[in-house]
Amino acid sequence: MIHGESYKPIIAEAAKMAIGEENIYERVFIFELLKDKNDPNAVAGAVGFSVRQPKFYVFKAKAVLLATGGATLLFRPRSTGEAAGRTWYAIFDTGSGYYMGLKAGAMLTQFEHRFIPSRFKDGYGPVG
Numbered sequence: 791m792i793h794g795e796s797y798k799p800i801i802a803e804a805a806k807m808a809i810g811e812e813n814i815y816e817r818v819f820i821f822e823l824l825k826d827k828n829d830p831n832a833v834a835g836a837v838g839f840s841v842r843q844p845k846f847y848v849f850k851a852k853a854v855l856l857a858t859g860g861a862t863l864l865f866r867p868r869s870t871g872e873a874a875g876r877t878w879y880a881i882f883d884t885g886s887g888y889y890m891g892l893k894a895g896a897m898l899t900q901f902e903h904r905f906i907p908s909r910f911k912d913g914y915g916p917v918g
Contacts, residue, residue, distance in 0.1 A: 820890070821839075821890075822838075859887065860885070861883055
C-alpha cells in the first residue's frame with residue numbers, strides 16, 4: 791500500500807527517468823508568471839529563485855502548468871497537531887498559485903469548496 795507521504799518520491803523518480811535529471815529544477819521558488827508579449831492571454835514562462843543558493847532563474851516555455859497546490863493552511867483541522875504533517879495539509883500550500891494565476895489574468899472558479907478529511911475507525915484521510 792502506498793501512503794500519501796510516499797507519493798512525491800515515487801513520482802519524482804518517474805519524472806527523472808522520463809525527462810532526464812538535467813531538466814528538473816528542485817528547490818526553486820517561482821514567484822511570477824511571464825506574459826507572452828504577442829498574446830496577452832498566454833503565459834510564456836516564469837521567474838523564481840533558488841531557496842538554497844544565490845541563483846535567480848528565468849524560464850521560457852511554450853506551455854505552463856500551474857500546479858502549486860491549494861491553500862490548505864487557511865483552514866486548520868480541529869485536532870491538535872494530529873494531521874499537520876500529512877500530505878493533504880502540506881505547509882507549502884499557501885495559495886501562491888491563486889495569486890499568480892489571478893495576476894496573470896486567469897479566471898478563478900470553484901473556490902466554494904473546502905477540503906475536509908473524513909475520519910473513520912483506525913485512521914483518517916482524504917477519502918470518500
